[in-house]
Amino acid sequence: MNLGNIGNIGNIGTTGLCAVAVLLTAGATRQETPKPMVACYDSLADAILAVKQTEADFVLSLLDGHFHAAQAFVTRGDGARASAEMALFANEGDNAIGGVRKRLLEGGHHHNAEGEAKGIYEPGFVVVTRDAKQKALEAAAAMRQAQDEGARKRAWDAFAAVAHELTQRK
Amino acid sequence: MTLRASVAATIGLLGAGLPGCGDKASEAPQGADGPRFLFVDVAREAGLVRPTWCGRPEKPHILESGGTGLALFDYDEDGDLDVYLVNGWRLEGASVLERGPNALYRNVGDGTFEDVTDEAGLGDAGWGCGVGVGDFDGDGQRDVFVANFGPDALYRNEGDGTFQPVAVELGELGEPGIDGWSACPVFFDADGDGDEDLFVTGYIEASLEDVLQARPTLDWKDKKVMLGPFGLEGEANRYFENLGGGRFRDATQEAGLTDVGLYYSLGAIALDVDADDDLDLYVANDSNPNYLYRNDGTGRFQDVGLWSGCALDAQGQAQAGMGIASGDFDGDGLVDLFVTHFADDASTLYQNLGDCLFRDVSLPCGVSGPTYAPLSWGTCLADLDLDGWLDLFIANGHIYPQADEVEGTSYAQANQLLAGNGARFEDVSRDAGPGLAVVESSRGLACGDIDGDGDVDLVVANVDAPPTLLRNDSPRRGSWLLVDAPGALRVTVDAGVRRFVRQAARGGSFNSVCDERHHFGLGPDVQVVDVTVRWPGGSETVRRAVPVNRVALVRR
Numbered sequence: 261m262n263l264g265n266i267g268n269i270g271n272i273g274t275t276g277l278c279a280v281a282v283l284l285t286a287g288a289t290r291q292e293t294p295k296p297m298v299a300c301y302d303s304l305a306d307a308i309l310a311v312k313q314t315e316a317d318f319v320l321s322l323l324d325g326h327f328h329a330a331q332a333f334v335t336r337g338d339g340a341r342a343s344a345e346m347a348l349f350a351n352e353g354d355n356a357i358g359g360v361r362k363r364l365l366e367g368g369h370h371h372n373a374e375g376e377a378k379g380i381y382e383p384g385f386v387v388v389t390r391d392a393k394q395k396a397l398e399a400a401a402a403m404r405q406a407q408d409e410g411a412r413k414r415a416w417d418a419f420a421a422v423a424h425e426l427t428q429r430k
Numbered sequence: 431m432t433l434r435a436s437v438a439a440t441i442g443l444l445g446a447g448l449p450g451c452g453d454k455a456s457e458a459p460q461g462a463d464g465p466r467f468l469f470v471d472v473a474r475e476a477g478l479v480r481p482t483w484c485g486r487p488e489k490p491h492i493l494e495s496g497g498t499g500l501a502l503f504d505y506d507e508d509g510d511l512d513v514y515l516v517n518g519w520r521l522e523g524a525s526v527l528e529r530g531p532n533a534l535y536r537n538v539g540d541g542t543f544e545d546v547t548d549e550a551g552l553g554d555a556g557w558g559c560g561v562g563v564g565d566f567d568g569d570g571q572r573d574v575f576v577a578n579f580g581p582d583a584l585y586r587n588e589g590d591g592t593f594q595p596v597a598v599e600l601g602e603l604g605e606p607g608i609d610g611w612s613a614c615p616v617f618f619d620a621d622g623d624g625d626e627d628l629f630v631t632g633y634i635e636a637s638l639e640d641v642l643q644a645r646p647t648l649d650w651k652d653k654k655v656m657l658g659p660f661g662l663e664g665e666a667n668r669y670f671e672n673l674g675g676g677r678f679r680d681a682t683q684e685a686g687l688t689d690v691g692l693y694y695s696l697g698a699i700a701l702d703v704d705a706d707d708d709l710d711l712y713v714a715n716d717s718n719p720n721y722l723y724r725n726d727g728t729g730r731f732q733d734v735g736l737w738s739g740c741a742l743d744a745q746g747q748a749q750a751g752m753g754i755a756s757g758d759f760d761g762d763g764l765v766d767l768f769v770t771h772f773a774d775d776a777s778t779l780y781q782n783l784g785d786c787l788f789r790d791v792s793l794p795c796g797v798s799g800p801t802y803a804p805l806s807w808g809t810c811l812a813d814l815d816l817d818g819w820l821d822l823f824i825a826n827g828h829i830y831p832q833a834d835e836v837e838g839t840s841y842a843q844a845n846q847l848l849a850g851n852g853a854r855f856e857d858v859s860r861d862a863g864p865g866l867a868v869v870e871s872s873r874g875l876a877c878g879d880i881d882g883d884g885d886v887d888l889v890v891a892n893v894d895a896p897p898t899l900l901r902n903d904s905p906r907r908g909s910w911l912l913v914d915a916p917g918a919l920r921v922t923v924d925a926g927v928r929r930f931v932r933q934a935a936r937g938g939s940f941n942s943v944c945d946e947r948h949h950f951g952l953g954p955d956v957q958v959v960d961v962t963v964r965w966p967g968g969s970e971t972v973r974r975a976v977p978v979n980r981v982a983l984v985r986r
Contacts, residue, residue, distance in 0.1 A: 404787050405783070
């Protein structure tokens with residue numbers, strides 16, 4: 261065993277040191293990862309997946325906020341401001357959120373990596389699919405252009421259907 | 431047919447007959463037989479011979495991909511357009527071979543130019559990217575701001591044919607500009623106080639050490655190419671309020687112009703998109719949603735890009751925004767926007783629907799197909815054949831020299847001319863004269879009537895090569911009018927059967943400055959017109975029965 265590696269491993273923190281200690285005491289002939297390490301990684305996985313779920317919950321809250329703001333503006337007959345909130349829903353937040361999304365991507369984090377590979381999600385998007393985004397943007401544009409209550413209702417219904425499908429899916 | 435060509439052709443076919451653009455083709459005047467356009471490259475004969483450098487031939491760092499911009503303006507007020515070409519540095523390995531000085535060419539008036547760089551004092555030797563022109567000190571002379579990789583530079587026009595750097599006078603308030611990689615500076619009166627403020631886009635954070643040590647590390651079509659922009663930190667855009675007396679202060683945050691996403695901003699243009707008599711600001715972001723900052727009339731802005739429909743394309747996708755053109759392509763009196771993009775992605779034409787709402791009409795208007803394959807930069811909307819409808823000119827060139835090793839594309843690319851008829855655009859590049867056969871890796875582009883014959887000429891900046899000067903020798907399909915109205919927001923020409931509207935625009939194209947006068951192609955059978963000039967604040971000046979085929983001076 262090359263004990264010279266211990267010094268390099270040490271800088272990854274306490275977890276790393278524990279793991280090395282377990283390795284040193286494990287029987288050399290057993291072809292398995294020591295169970296404490298598996299348990300440790302399992303706990304880490306809980307934390308990692310919990311963070312991912314927290315991210316999804318956060319984005320859902322963000323979308324919920326834009327949805328209800330849009331709904332309130334529609335109720336007041338303010339199509340322009342409703343449209344603005346709908347566009348923000350479609351884009352999973354404003355450009356400041358987009359900046360955070362860009363930072364996560366540059367750090368290698370893709371919430372829906374598989375969905376992105378299949379073309380379902382745009383890079384970094386958590387809840388809103390490409391298809392849903394386009395439909396929501398179209399509804400937002402229709403809302404902005406709506407001249408009467410009927411047109412506003414049609415735009416809202418189209419948007420609400422998209423939003424409902426997304427939130428149900430998650 | 432390559433896959434890319436097939437996709438482009440398919441897009442072109444799909445666009446035919448789609449809603450979004452009406453059919454105005456029958457209204458277009460009928461021209462004489464023969465080619466509709468004729469452009470000839472006369473740069474060498476005219477004396478525009480200095481190459482503009484941008485790093486090493488193999489381009490291992492993204493800074494070396496950006497090329498340079500240029501300005502067409504009358505610095506000496508002798509009535510014709512002069513040319514100011516921004517220059518970068520020439521590298522070899524990790525060494526700087528040459529700090530290419532910018533070049534100022536004075537228009538002699540006989541179709542040639544005289545290099546007056548040294549006597550004018552405008553040979554800024556920073557690694558130049560873009561240029562802005564404005565009158566920051568209100569003395570009536572056009573001053574120059576150079577956006578560099580490194581400290582930017584502001585030059586005051588002394589009115590005697592010379593310029594002086596003025597940064598040292600700014601003292602504790604600091605110098606306006608970005609000490610990093612800035613791209614497109616735009617002078618405009620944002621707060622309506624009568625002086626010109628300054629907005630500068632920032633692209634990417636990088637140091638000269640990063641550039642000199644760079645190696646191609648990104649996998650692209652089985653080739654190793656430069657990294658970026660993803661994986662690199664964005665450089666923040668900045669806004670500087672003009673305090674008068676030649677002093678500026680950074681007012682980015684309070685003006686609402688904070689670059690909240692640290693997006694990779696390149697092109698920027700100031701214009702009144704919502705026709706409420708103040709200048710708004712549109713910013714093209716590379717690989718991120720574009721910003722549309724709506725001005726409330728006091729210099730406070732709100733980003734309404736997503737809401738307005740000009741932040742993304744029709745599919746809701748952010749694109750690689752590079753350059754911007756503006757103009758009323760469909761003749762409805764509202765200013766439309768055109769944004770150029772990376773290769774294998776169409777450039778986007780946003781039709782202004784009024785009330786600050788835009789719609790991507792690239793496909794139905796015939797723009798998507800021709801613009802899909804090339805990598806596009808500088809652009810302008812101008813009536814190049816005087817038929818009364820705006821045409822599109824686009825400067826192209828790939829960023830990867832390694833493109834030459836890939837089938838179906840190339841590093842040097844031909845520029846494009848798309849003829850407009852008010853409804854659709856048609857790619858007529860192959861039948862527009864030898865000037866359109868020039869193949870370079872082009873970047874900056876500026877348009878204006880350089881030879882004073884009433885039609886619009888073009889100057890194109892090329893990477894590691896001298897510029898192209900495209901003299902417009904196209905057959906005339908109508909009369910023209912050039913309205914010189916400094917400070918105007920909007921100029922309307924009423925020709926009886928038609929009204930033509932031009933919005934004032936500052937900045938635009940790609941890091942370049944086009945002639946700021948308002949050029950109108952009027953179509954055939956127009957002898958006199960009424961001209962209405964709208965000024966900031968809403969006042970108007972009206973000139974009736976103005977004869978055509980001349981320059982009309984209008985002052986507030």
